[in-house]
Amino acid sequence: MGRQPCCDKLGVKKGPWTAEEDKKLINFILTNGQCCWRAVPKLAGLRRCGKSCRLRWTNYLRPDLKRGLLTEAEEQLVIDLHARLGNRWSKIAARLPGRTDNEIKNHWNTHIKKKLLKMGIDPVTHEPLQREASTTKTSSHADHSPESDNGHHMQLSENNGTTSSENSCSPTENFSGDESHLLDNICDNDPLMSCLWGNETSLADASWEFPAAGQNFDNVGLPSWDENCAWLLECQDFGIQDFGFDCFNNVEVNTFNALEMAGNKH
DNA sequence: AACTCCACCAACCGCCGTTGT
DNA sequence: CACAACGGCGGTTGGTGGAGT
Numbered sequence: 001m002g003r004q005p006c007c008d009k010l011g012v013k014k015g016p017w018t019a020e021e022d023k024k025l026i027n028f029i030l031t032n033g034q035c036c037w038r039a040v041p042k043l044a045g046l047r048r049c050g051k052s053c054r055l056r057w058t059n060y061l062r063p064d065l066k067r068g069l070l071t072e073a074e075e076q077l078v079i080d081l082h083a084r085l086g087n088r089w090s091k092i093a094a095r096l097p098g099r100t101d102n103e104i105k106n107h108w109n110t111h112i113k114k115k116l117l118k119m120g121i122d123p124v125t126h127e128p129l130q131r132e133a134s135t136t137k138t139s140s141h142a143d144h145s146p147e148s149d150n151g152h153h154m155q156l157s158e159n160n161g162t163t164s165s166e167n168s169c170s171p172t173e174n175f176s177g178d179e180s181h182l183l184d185n186i187c188d189n190d191p192l193m194s195c196l197w198g199n200e201t202s203l204a205d206a207s208w209e210f211p212a213a214g215q216n217f218d219n220v221g222l223p224s225w226d227e228n229c230a231w232l233l234e235c236q237d238f239g240i241q242d243f244g245f246d247c248f249n250n251v252e253v254n255t256f257n258a259l260e261m262a263g264n265k266h
Numbered sequence: 267a268a269c270t271c272c273a274c275c276a277a278c279c280g281c282c283g284t285t286g287t
Numbered sequence: 288c289a290c291a292a293c294g295g296c297g298g299t300t301g302g303t304g305g306a307g308t
Contacts, residue, residue, distance in 0.1 A: 016276070016302085038293070054294075055277070090296060105297075106275055 013047040059102045066098035083126040
């Protein structure tokens with residue numbers, strides 16, 4: 001009869017994660033790798049739902065995360081991808097290494113939306129607002145989807161504010177359909193997109209996988225995580241910056257910062 | 267200094283497609 | 288095949304801190 005419940009919901013902690021919890025989660029994934037999230041809280045000694053553990057890991061603790069504001073290039077890419085994909089944040093995030101869907105979604109809602117509106121562009125349809133107003137008479141936005149915007153999306157350009165309609169790929173961007181053709185179009189018309197879409201398979205297939213114990217990050221150009229992390233965790237209480245170390249790569253520093261921030265909060 | 271407003275973002279909620287029993 | 292949980296996703300909320308008054 002079906003599966004066992006994910007968590008009993010009773011005695012499950014909610015709210016912000018503490019440094020201690022982060023430590024436990026990191027330690028667990030270090031030694032066991034990413035396995036079934038349902039088992040993680042129990043095995044890691046966390047009073048959290050597996051879902052919550054996964055979220056914490058993917059959005060905050062993952063060592064390959066970039067932090068800080070999106071760069072201009074990233075922002076432009078998000079806008080472009082949003083015009084093509086709509087609110088499919090996970091798909092968009094897959095094109096921006098080191099960024100999470102949550103982060104992109106937040107950035108969209110807090111920054112990009114306003115920016116587009118200021119420029120007179122509808123953030124939903126990527127159409128100019130005036131033209132938008134006239135077209136709404138015949139079609140509703142409620143059902144807006146990448147398939148329905150006919151590819152006449154606006155591209156944010158601080159330089160000239162021109163649209164990219166002319167040089168963007170066309171219409172009916174149904175990714176499940178003739179995707180290879182679509183990707184060709186995108187790549188042909190946009191160098192940045194070309195670069196990213198060029199790695200389509202690797203990016204798309206490279207669901208973030210933490211190496212199991214004994215493996216290291218050599219294949220992704222990262223240092224051996226489990227070698228570093230033991231003392232990393234021990235050091236978190238001091239704060240890495242206090243050491244004046246600048247020899248860490250971003251990955252390690254990010255993890256330090258994450259832990260430190262969590263530690264400072266509590 | 268105290269208060270209010272606002273922006274930011276981590277985390278939760280609920281839905282949906284997939285998958286195990 | 289039916290059912291129920293899993294995993295993932297997108298929408299939304301609530302806490303926090305900074306800016307403005």
